[in-house]
Amino acid sequence: MSNRYRHIRLKEQISINKIYSFHYNELNKDYVYLGEQHNFWEFLYVDKGEVEITTDFSTFHLKQGDMVFYTPNEFHSLRCNRKTPPNIFIISFDCQSSAMRFFSHKMLRLGNDERLLLSQLIEEGNKLFVMPIVGPHAHPPKKPKHPLTRKEKPEFGAEQMIKIYLEALLIRLIRNNREQTPKPKLSSITKEKGDRELVRRIVDYLEAHMSDHPPLDRLCAEFALSKTQLRAIFREHTGCGITEYVGRLRIERAKQHIREETSNVTEIAEQLGYSSIHYFSRQFKKATGMTPSEYLKTMKAQM
Known part of the structure; x- marks a missing residue:
């Protein structure tokens, strides 16, 4: 009976199943992070203030609304501007999808739709993870001081929603920055x-x-x-x-x-x-x- 029905198997062009870190940081204006590298992807988003990011390939000056990506095994460090204490959001994750090459050594500016997805992602993270307000250490210990930990009773579906929002955010960033289609202005x-x-x-x-x-x-x-x-x-x-x-x-x-x-x-x-x-x-x-x-x-x- 089932052979009578034609179906289409849905493809996944970006698939994420492992998250290594998920934290929102409020940093001191004089904060300096000497850097690290690891064999998985990471992005940093500036929610408030400004930061300077140095990688193996470039130096980026990020302001509110900017996001930078680190490829696996790419060294990266951070420095605040000694004027404004920034708030940043960081996620590191494993993704073997070839489409991720788009984000190599790239800084992007988020639009309203992407910022909404990011806020939904953070909201789901708060439902799933125990997330203290922390700052990374100048010399990271061998074991993280605040390892990623599930709450005892996370909300139903929180893990899947994090996967959905994170994949949707990456897909939207690729679409919007490939097409560069001018958005129509509101008339009234x-x-x-x-x-x-x-x-x-x-x-x-x-x-x-x-x-x-x-x-x-x-x-x-x-x-x-x-x-x-x-x-x-x-x-x-x-x-x-x-x-x-x-x-x-x-x-x-x-x-x-x-x-x-x-x-x-x-x-x-x-x-x-x-x-x-x-x-x-x-x-x-x-x-x-x-x-x-x-x-x-x-x-x-x-x-």
């Missing part, structure tokens, strides 16, 4: 309302006015949206409400100021619009599990 604000670009603009505005605590009415006027529309589109694309998102932004900005060591805790609390240093410390510990001073000690220990 009406089209933007249903797009991630609008949310990006709202986030940029919130970052620029973080200490002002912009009320919802001002945001509605700024982006020509009703309160219902604003709340709905923001939650759809960020997974949380505006107040919660601003709270996260303030903590991330606080962590950056602490790593820069240009302001003390009282000054940071004032700059970010907290009503008191005590309230700031409570919110910081609630979000990170550490007081501001404990966080600074942790960052210094990485150097």
